[in-house]
Amino acid sequence: MAKNSVAWGAKPKFPSSHYVDSRIYTDQSLFDEEKEKLFKSSWIIACHESEIDKAYDYRLFTHPTGVPLIIVRGEDMKIRSFYNICPHRGNTILYDPAGNAKRMTCIFHAWSFDARGNCIDISRGEQGYQDRYCKEDAALREVKAEPGFGGFVWVNLDDASCTLKEYIGPALDMLEPHMQEPMEVFHFHKATVDTNYKLWHDTNSEFYHDFVHYFNRITGMMQPGYFDRKYVGYANGHASVGSMEIKYDAYAGSKKRAVGWPGLAPGGWILIDIFPGMTYNLRTSVLRIDTVVPLGPNKLIVEFRGLGLKSDTPEQRTERIFDHNTIWGPFGRNLHEDLLAVMGQGRAMHEGTDSRWVIHGREENSTIHDEIGMRHFYAEWSKRMGRPAYDPFREGRQEPARAVA
Amino acid sequence: MDQRQQIEELVYRSSLALDEGDFTGFLQLCDESFRYSVTAFSPEIRKDMTWLDHDKAGMDTLFTNLPRHNSDHSPLTRHVTVYTVSSTGERADVVSALQVFRTTLDGGGTGLFAVGRYHDTVKLGAGAPKLLKRVVRMVTREMGAGYHIPF
Numbered sequence: 365m366a367k368n369s370v371a372w373g374a375k376p377k378f379p380s381s382h383y384v385d386s387r388i389y390t391d392q393s394l395f396d397e398e399k400e401k402l403f404k405s406s407w408i409i410a411c412h413e414s415e416i417d418k419a420y421d422y423r424l425f426t427h428p429t430g431v432p433l434i435i436v437r438g439e440d441m442k443i444r445s446f447y448n449i450c451p452h453r454g455n456t457i458l459y460d461p462a463g464n465a466k467r468m469t470c471i472f473h474a475w476s477f478d479a480r481g482n483c484i485d486i487s488r489g490e491q492g493y494q495d496r497y498c499k500e501d502a503a504l505r506e507v508k509a510e511p512g513f514g515g516f517v518w519v520n521l522d523d524a525s526c527t528l529k530e531y532i533g534p535a536l537d538m539l540e541p542h543m544q545e546p547m548e549v550f551h552f553h554k555a556t557v558d559t560n561y562k563l564w565h566d567t568n569s570e571f572y573h574d575f576v577h578y579f580n581r582i583t584g585m586m587q588p589g590y591f592d593r594k595y596v597g598y599a600n601g602h603a604s605v606g607s608m609e610i611k612y613d614a615y616a617g618s619k620k621r622a623v624g625w626p627g628l629a630p631g632g633w634i635l636i637d638i639f640p641g642m643t644y645n646l647r648t649s650v651l652r653i654d655t656v657v658p659l660g661p662n663k664l665i666v667e668f669r670g671l672g673l674k675s676d677t678p679e680q681r682t683e684r685i686f687d688h689n690t691i692w693g694p695f696g697r698n699l700h701e702d703l704l705a706v707m708g709q710g711r712a713m714h715e716g717t718d719s720r721w722v723i724h725g726r727e728e729n730s731t732i733h734d735e736i737g738m739r740h741f742y743a744e745w746s747k748r749m750g751r752p753a754y755d756p757f758r759e760g761r762q763e764p765a766r767a768v769a
Numbered sequence: 770m771d772q773r774q775q776i777e778e779l780v781y782r783s784s785l786a787l788d789e790g791d792f793t794g795f796l797q798l799c800d801e802s803f804r805y806s807v808t809a810f811s812p813e814i815r816k817d818m819t820w821l822d823h824d825k826a827g828m829d830t831l832f833t834n835l836p837r838h839n840s841d842h843s844p845l846t847r848h849v850t851v852y853t854v855s856s857t858g859e860r861a862d863v864v865s866a867l868q869v870f871r872t873t874l875d876g877g878g879t880g881l882f883a884v885g886r887y888h889d890t891v892k893l894g895a896g897a898p899k900l901l902k903r904v905v906r907m908v909t910r911e912m913g914a915g916y917h918i919p920f
Contacts, residue, residue: 415814423813461813552814554911578837617830685819693820694915695807701839703914 373720375754381739382725384753389560389722390715394749394756395661401748402640403428405522407531409642409655410435412669413515414548416443420466420479424448424458427521428561428641428657433507434458434468435517438479445509445519446481451502481506514543514644514671516653535602538634539644542627547651550685551670553694557703559710561641561658562745564666567702568635568643568654569603569737572726576705579615579690579697584633587611593732601639601744603737607632610648618690623649623683626673637737639744650688662714668692668699772898776861776891777851779898784847787918792832799825800892800899807919809885809907820907821919831919840917845882846870847920856893860901863889867905869920883909883920 376383388394410425410433422436432448434457450457450470457470457477467484469476476485483502486493508520510528513536518528525531536543557564567573571593574580584590589608597603609631612618624630625646636644641656650670657665670692672684691698713719724742728734742753751758770778779798786795796803805828807821823831848868855862864886871882890902905920 462815549814550816551818552811553818555913555915556911557913576839578834578839616834617827682822686822689819689821694910694912695821695917695919696915697834697838697917700841700915700917704839704841707914 372718376721376723376725378723378725380752380754381743382735383721383723384742385756386713386719386722388745388753388756389563389709389713390661390719391756392661392715394751395658397749398640399429399658401750402745403521403658405520405525406640407510407518407520407525407528409516409638409653410445410509410519411517412547412549412653412671413443413511413517414546414671414674415462416517418464420464421462422458422465422468422479423462423517424460425519426657427519429521431507431521432456433519434504435509435519436465436468436479443509443511443517444479444481445507445517446477446504447507449505450475451483451504452486457504475502477504514539514651515547531600532602532638533599535598535600535604535638536636536644538604538606539636539646542625542634542646543651545626546674547671548674548676549669549671550681551668551688551693553668555666555668555694555699555703556659557664557666557707557710558662558714559664559706560661560713561656561664562741563706563709563713564654564656564664565637565641565643565741566738567706568645569637569741570733570735571605572733572735573702573705576701577698582614583610583612583618584608587614591728591731591733595730595732595734595737595740597736597740601741601748602637603740604634604636605732605737607634612648621648621683621687623680623687625649625651637741639741647691648687649684650692652688652692662710666703772856772861772893773854775898776854776856776863776893779891779900780849780851780863780865780887780889783900783903784849787920788845788847790918792829796825796829796832798900799828800901801825803828803900804902805905805919806903807905807907809910811910828919835917838917841914843871843873845916845918845920846872846879849887859893861891861893861898863887863891865889867920882916883907883912885909885920 411423415423416437419439425433434448435445437443455472467476474487478484481504483499511517593606593608613620633647643654645652653669655667670688724735724738726735730736746752783798803825809818850866853864867885869883870879872879885907888904892899892901
């Protein structure tokens with residue numbers, strides 16, 4: 365029987381760990397709080413070291429809190445990160461998303477900075493500031509930056525944060541043996557979609573949604589071993605899903621893949637989610653990395669990277685690119701379906717739609733269709749936010765009062 | 770019809786076929802050795818990228834598999850203008866401007882989805898000209914959820 369408004373608003377018949385109040389996906393005040401409590405002190409992937417290969421190579425990255433960052437390799441080959449904000453009049457220093465700049469010069473008044481964040485020139489400084497202000501006063505704001513875990517450049521805005529190693533803990537141990545060879549980014553694109561960043565990360569944290577993917581049903585769900593894949597939760601909200609062999613030849617027009625990946629069984633697949641919004645997805649011959657950059661409660665940029673090995677022959681690289689594009693490129697079979705699905709959630713769940721709850725109630729011994737990955741994420745979310753995800757405003761009521769469109 | 774006009778009509782017919790979802794009709798305009806790819810340059814990683822690359826059989830499979838997938842069903846409208854045609858005996862290299870518009874099913878609002886160029890190689894001969902190669906060179910790289918049907 366269909367529900368009336370009382371039944372629709374009643375709490376789901378699950379333990380409070382098995383559902384969340386859908387306002388965590390729509391409320392602006394919660395979103396603002398997430399930036400401060402979750403993203404500011406988390407280690408976030410800004411780029412890969414192969415994107416800034418040479419001295420003075422730089423890459424721009426808009427941090428999920430909104431802070432514009434420069435990631436730059438110095439003449440000492442050390443990677444550092446700074447606010448992309450001129451200390452003079454608050455202008456953007458570098459505009460192009462990547463490049464090589466021995467001097468980083470603000471176009472506005474030509475103040476220049478080196479790759480260590482020092483101000484090396486204030487145009488007509490002495491004439492204007494005399495001895496009241498000098499280059500030493502005008503350094504850039506440095507942010508913690510550290511390459512690691514496959515050569516990705518991680519940043520952290522919190523000067524007092526834990527180390528990257530402490531933050532990741534053992535979460536990426538399953539992948540470490542497969543990330544010993546130098547890698548290289550061959551694909552990058554952004555997708556801007558109307559949804560909440562957590563809904564994207566949720567999609568990377570549960571495989572029950574393989575029902576949306578014809579490719580995954582045919583090559584995975586219908587194959588032996590699929591239902592044996594297990595979730596493991598780690599400290600700080602990270603989670604992994606074990607491997608299986610994907611039967612690529614089960615999809616019409618596809619075939620067994622020849623290139624593979626060091627140490628990974630043929631057709632293997634390992635996925636690891638890093639709190640609060642990054643995913644390592646190693647599948648057969650390609651490592652895909654997702655990084656969320658939330659713009660609002662219902663607006664999100666996802667940065668997608670595809671990586672191969674630096675040592676690839678042209679033929680090997682071509683095959684990796686083909687594998688990547690078949691499911692993950694902008695015209696890929698799976699990525700489009702995943703993005704459609706989370707946009708559908710954003711459409712049904714934005715402020716005023718009277719969406720009430722999102723259920724994470726499946727229990728299947730932590731295997732592939734268990735929703736423990738999301739439960740693990742929201743336990744960490746609740747801890748860091750100081751609010752339970754099932755009752756974020758601590759109302760404890762049966763029927764949350766809210767505007768209905 | 771002169772040769773230039775025949776070549777232009779081939780390019781335009783290929784766009785019309787794709788707009789109408791007439792994939793059989795599109796492939797009939799292609800030579801057996803047809804190769805289709807979508808490429809773009811990324812200023813972020815400072816590299817050329819290939820987003821799709823198929824031979825004729827691969828394109829046929831891609832089209833055949835479409836109904837098995839969940840896809841955005843908003844129709845696309847391709848607006849193509851042939852800029853240059855350079856003939857060299859049995860082949861012609863054709864560069865066309867491409868604009869792709871997406872129209873929502875609910876309400877019918879139309880927005881610009883992507884811009885780029887077609888770089889076509891056309892086989893000339895006794896019969897009607899055929900597409901030997903199409904490289905869709907994308908300028909747009911941000912397409913939201915993407916799309917299952919190539920441009």
